[in-house]
Amino acid sequence: xxxxxxxxxxxxxxxxxxxxxxxxxxxxxxxxxxxxxxxxxxxxxxxxxxxxxxxxxxxxxxxxxxxxxxxxxxxxxxxxxxxxxxxxxxxxxxxxxxxxxxxxxxxxxxx
Amino acid sequence: xxxxxxxxxxxxxxxxxxxxxxxxxxxxxxxxxxxxxxxxxxxxxxxxxxxxxxxxxxxxxxxxxxxxxxxxxxxxxxxxxxxxxxxxxxxxxxxxxxxxxxxxxxxxxxxxxxxxxxxxxxx
Numbered sequence: 694x695x696x697x698x699x700x701x702x703x704x705x706x707x708x709x710x711x712x713x714x715x716x717x718x719x720x721x722x723x724x725x726x727x728x729x730x731x732x733x734x735x736x737x738x739x740x741x742x743x744x745x746x747x748x749x750x751x752x753x754x755x756x757x758x759x760x761x762x763x764x765x766x767x768x769x770x771x772x773x774x775x776x777x778x779x780x781x782x783x784x785x786x787x788x789x790x791x792x793x794x795x796x797x798x799x800x801x802x803x804x
Numbered sequence: 805x806x807x808x809x810x811x812x813x814x815x816x817x818x819x820x821x822x823x824x825x826x827x828x829x830x831x832x833x834x835x836x837x838x839x840x841x842x843x844x845x846x847x848x849x850x851x852x853x854x855x856x857x858x859x860x861x862x863x864x865x866x867x868x869x870x871x872x873x874x875x876x877x878x879x880x881x882x883x884x885x886x887x888x889x890x891x892x893x894x895x896x897x898x899x900x901x902x903x904x905x906x907x908x909x910x911x912x913x914x915x916x917x918x919x920x921x922x923x924x925x926x927x
Contacts, residue, residue: 728914730851736917738914741915783906793866794864794904795853797850798850
């Protein structure tokens with residue numbers, strides 16, 4: 694089955710840029726989505742289709758995807774961005790017989 | 805605005821069956837291009853997908869849980885449900901329901917989540 698690999702933790706100073714990676718075989722051929730989860734809360738979608746932002750998500754959040762790595766980038770990091778971040782793909786086969794949701798293991802962003 | 809709300813027992817004994825229901829409000833569960841799924845998170849761990857269902861009843865399951873899971877949908881009540889059989893302490897987790905969206909059918913993402921339901925399995 695498809696595997697997504699994230700670093701367990703990333704640390705960044707306020708105002709700097711945080712980059713969180715999500716590795717997977719030929720992940721550039723898939724569409725990657727990103728979720729932010731703060732303690733005691735449900736996950737929130739912050740990036741979908743590699744780099745699109747839902748309404749209400751600041752422009753500081755962006756995403757890219759190429760080759761074997763997808764990246765979530767958070768510019769001008771704020772204390773409120775401290776959270777766990779998860780990447781996700783919908784792993785499909787051509788006939789949709791056994792599609793799966795796959796999550797990365799999550800990255801704790803410390804500000 | 806679409807909202808999802810999980811409901812179910814907070815405490816079960818080993819070998820019992822966990823049944824959770826996700827009530828969908830503010831929109832129809834029968835909307836096309838949507839799947840409806842269950843995700844869980846054990847204490848201090850990451851997100852684990854359990855399975856998903858369309859309003860027509862087409863299901864996909866996590867292979868690691870497939871033998872113990874069924875997901876069903878009731879469009880008349882605008883809700884979908886999870887049954888997890890023969891639970892053990894390893895099934896202790898927060899269980900979330902979520903809507904999956906995608907126009908193409910190939911790249912679903914989860915745009916609306918419930919607040920989560922805490923389930924503890926203990927004798």
